[in-house]
Structures are given as C-alpha cells and as structure tokens.
Amino acid sequence: MAVTDEAILKIKEMITSGRLSPGDRLPPEKELSETLGLSRSSLREAVKALEVIRVLDVRRGDGTYVTSLEPRLLLEALSFVVDLHDDRSVLEIFGVRRILEPSATRLAAGRISDEQLDALSALVDQADAAADIEALVQHDLEFHRAIVASCGNDYLAQLIDSISSNTVRARIWRGLTQQGATDRTVAEHRAILGALREHDAELASAHALTHIAGIEDWLREAVGATG
Incomplete structure (x- = not known):
C-alpha cells in the first residue's frame, strides 16, 4: 500500500x-x-x-x-x-481495457480523420491546463472515447466506453496519491496522439498499451495483488 x-x-x-x-x-x-x-x-x-x-x-x-x-x-x-483496496473487480476491468483499447487504437490509426485528430489535440491541450484532478480525469475519458469512436466499430466503442466509465474513481485516486501521475497522463496522451497523426497503427497500439498498463500496475500495488 x-x-x-x-x-x-x-x-x-x-x-x-x-x-x-x-x-x-x-x-x-x-x-x-x-x-x-x-x-x-x-x-x-x-x-x-x-x-x-x-x-x-x-x-x-x-x-x-x-x-x-x-x-x-x-x-x-x-x-x-x-x-x-479491497475490490479486485476494478483491477479486472483494467485488464479488459488493456486487451481491448490497444486494438481499438490500432484500428483508429488507419481510419481517423484530420478533423478527429484536431479534436484530440484540443482535448490534450485542455487536459494540460486542467485545474484539478477531476477535470483531468474527465478529459482522459473524453480522449479515450474519441479514439475508440474513430475506430469504425460502434459496438467495440460502446463496449469500451461502458467498461471505462467504471474506472473513474480509481483514476481520480491515482491522480491524488501517485506523484507525477498528472504529467505522466498528459505525456502519454501526446505520445498516442503523435502515433495516430502518423497513422502508425503498431506504435499507437503500443503507446495505448503502455498507458493503460501503467495505471493497472499502480492499481495492482494499491490492492496488494500478486498477479
């Protein structure tokens, strides 16, 4: 702990x-x-x-x-x-996100439009200027929602969105208790955005995986899980 x-x-x-x-x-x-x-x-x-x-x-x-x-x-x-700290279900939800979101991000890299990329860029800038952790987490949700919405699979987008909405509390708590979590989140979003701008599917997927796995690692430590 x-x-x-x-x-x-x-x-x-x-x-x-x-x-x-x-x-x-x-x-x-x-x-x-x-x-x-x-x-x-x-x-x-x-x-x-x-x-x-x-x-x-x-x-x-x-x-x-x-x-x-x-x-x-x-x-x-x-x-x-x-x-x-007691509920492992949140950890399992992040495990599902780790499976699904890199795949959705890989799809998005080949299909995302310039307008959608500009909207994502604006979200990252807003997150960088967020006044508090609740605002940052809201931008985080919108950023990931916009990526999966551009992947071209509505069912997958809806599935990920419903899963992600159950992780808000954990994301807020990470921002409050883990040093550097805010700056790390924004930097990782910029890395994902950069790969999407290059339409590099594998790199975008890898950055998405790193981003989600980092939160999952923190949560695993928080709940005292062993794997």
Missing part, C-alpha cells in the same frame, strides 16, 4: 474510533505525523486527498478540521478508499 494511502486509512481510523469527530480540529502537523508514524509530506498529501472528498476542511491560517458532515456521511465519503 502506498504511504499516502496508509496515512489516509490512519486518519480514517481516528474518525471511526471517535478520536476525531465532525467539527474537530486536527492536531498540529508535526504532532499528528509523529502520532501516526508518518512523514509530514505523506501526511500533507493525505490531507489534500481527504479535502477533495470533503472529509477534511483546510482553513488557511486556522487549521484543518473534520467537516461538519454527520458520521454516516463522513464514512460514506471514506468508504471508496477502502473499496478501492
């Missing part, structure tokens, strides 16, 4: 055990990091992630508080962290 994920689960345990309640202020960073046995950088990343899912409220110049949500809603917000 990644160190940031460990920090998040430790903070969750403080909330579920009653050591922290809705509205409570967290101890100072130095004290909390020592209590949890974590580095201050890992703790900061965990706090940032929990702020995004509305578990913590960071008030500049005042401190960090558990939100005023009632305990049930707090636990619902935290539950997806635990689900991500």
Whole structure:
C-alpha cells in the first residue's frame, strides 16, 4: 500500500474510533505525523486527498478540521478508499481495457480523420491546463472515447466506453496519491496522439498499451495483488 494511502486509512481510523469527530480540529502537523508514524509530506498529501472528498476542511491560517458532515456521511465519503483496496473487480476491468483499447487504437490509426485528430489535440491541450484532478480525469475519458469512436466499430466503442466509465474513481485516486501521475497522463496522451497523426497503427497500439498498463500496475500495488 502506498504511504499516502496508509496515512489516509490512519486518519480514517481516528474518525471511526471517535478520536476525531465532525467539527474537530486536527492536531498540529508535526504532532499528528509523529502520532501516526508518518512523514509530514505523506501526511500533507493525505490531507489534500481527504479535502477533495470533503472529509477534511483546510482553513488557511486556522487549521484543518473534520467537516461538519454527520458520521454516516463522513464514512460514506471514506468508504471508496477502502473499496478501492479491497475490490479486485476494478483491477479486472483494467485488464479488459488493456486487451481491448490497444486494438481499438490500432484500428483508429488507419481510419481517423484530420478533423478527429484536431479534436484530440484540443482535448490534450485542455487536459494540460486542467485545474484539478477531476477535470483531468474527465478529459482522459473524453480522449479515450474519441479514439475508440474513430475506430469504425460502434459496438467495440460502446463496449469500451461502458467498461471505462467504471474506472473513474480509481483514476481520480491515482491522480491524488501517485506523484507525477498528472504529467505522466498528459505525456502519454501526446505520445498516442503523435502515433495516430502518423497513422502508425503498431506504435499507437503500443503507446495505448503502455498507458493503460501503467495505471493497472499502480492499481495492482494499491490492492496488494500478486498477479
């Protein structure tokens, strides 16, 4: 399990055990990091992630508080962290994506139009300028959806889209907890786009495989899978 994920689960345990309640202020960073046995950088990343899912409220110049949500809603917000680590179905979904999307990208390389390539390029530029991880993941979905839509097989495109929509939560969590994930995603999208512009089917497929496999590798580590 990644160190940031460990920090998040430790903070969750403080909330579920009653050591922290809705509205409570967290101890100072130095004290909390020592209590949890974590580095201050890992703790900061965990706090940032929990702020995004509305578990913590960071008030500049005042401190960090558990939100005023009632305990049930707090636990619902935290539950997806635990689900991500316990549920192997998401890992299996990425395995299916790894099989299907490189093939769809290979088909797209021979059929994609200049207009479709320009639209893809605009999506990559938007992703590069995304304000937050949720916006980046939305651009990621649109980028892959546009590629498979241009492959000329509507059934395959619909199948991949339905599968991909079930991976949004994992992709957001990767962006929050894996250092460099955002820059890596944009760079890999540009590599796929470059191969598509050259209509190089094998290279486009290889880049798509690398892109999806990288996320799958991260997820495998996150759920503690062995293969």
